[in-house]
Amino acid sequence: xxxxxxxxxxxxxxxxxxxxxxxxxxxxxxxxxxxxxxxxxxxxxxxxxxxxxxxxxxxxxxxxxxxxxxxxxxxxxxxxxxxxxxxxxxxxxxxxxxxxxxxxxxxxx
Amino acid sequence: xxxxxxxxxxxxxxxxxxxxxxxxxxxxxxxxxxxxxxxxxxxxxxxxxxxxxxxxxxxxxxxxxxxxxxxxxxxxxxxxxxxxxxxxxxxxxxxxxxxxxxxxxxxxxxxxxxxxxxxxxxxxxxxxxxxxxxxxx
Numbered sequence: 001x002x003x004x005x006x007x008x009x010x011x012x013x014x015x016x017x018x019x020x021x022x023x024x025x026x027x028x029x030x031x032x033x034x035x036x037x038x039x040x041x042x043x044x045x046x047x048x049x050x051x052x053x054x055x056x057x058x059x060x061x062x063x064x065x066x067x068x069x070x071x072x073x074x075x076x077x078x079x080x081x082x083x084x085x086x087x088x089x090x091x092x093x094x095x096x097x098x099x100x101x102x103x104x105x106x107x108x109x
Numbered sequence: 110x111x112x113x114x115x116x117x118x119x120x121x122x123x124x125x126x127x128x129x130x131x132x133x134x135x136x137x138x139x140x141x142x143x144x145x146x147x148x149x150x151x152x153x154x155x156x157x158x159x160x161x162x163x164x165x166x167x168x169x170x171x172x173x174x175x176x177x178x179x180x181x182x183x184x185x186x187x188x189x190x191x192x193x194x195x196x197x198x199x200x201x202x203x204x205x206x207x208x209x210x211x212x213x214x215x216x217x218x219x220x221x222x223x224x225x226x227x228x229x230x231x232x233x234x235x236x237x238x239x240x241x242x243x244x245x246x
Contacts, residue, residue, distance in 0.1 A: 089181060
């Protein structure tokens with residue numbers, strides 16, 4: 001998930017910052033990649049934004065063409081914002097994230 | 110900073126929609142009383158919008174004022190950014206209304222139990238419900 005736009009002042013993110021989520025190989029689990037993640041704002045953690053990650057993780061292409069469109073849709077991009085309204089209605093500005101999935105090895109793509 | 114720890118009813122009232130939203134319109138409400146959403150006082154529940162509000166749910170329902178959370182004018186938005194792209198929906202703006210309440214849903218439930226003859230303080234009553242097999246669905 002990459003920050004594509006900030007309206008107003010955000011003390012946590014700047015444009016281009018990323019939150020990277022990796023699946024744990026061989027396990028039904030995924031983790032935030034702390035080395036490749038720039039920052040995690042608690043007002044984003046637990047929101048609908050992170051629900052994309054499990055969708056990306058578990059969406060996979062079938063042998064036929066039938067699931068091609070849902071698979072491509074699962075890879076994104078999808079756009080979400082944090083809950084802040086932005087000045088003058090909130091102290092901080094709002095951040096828009098672009099969420100997209102990158103097929104990993106063994107995903108079939 | 111005002112930190113009155115008073116239980117509150119929190120109502121998100123839709124102030125406006127910027128763009129296309131299939132779910133909310135001006136005046137739509139989502140009403141929270143700990144520990145949940147009061148369906149009788151709620152017009153629609155967009156799951157992603159409610160999740161986006163989730164970080165603010167606990168402090169607001171326990172009496173922290175919106176301005177203390179950086180929500181200067183008492184507004185939050187849903188998760189949809191106001192982008193002109195086919196992937197996105199419109200942005201719903203919600204005004205936060207906080208009303209102090211005497212009883213939470215749990216308090217009312219405990220009172221109901223008392224009326225049904227289950228007596229004791231909260232701890233004693235909760236013990237009545239402790240399961241024997243807590244790890245089984």
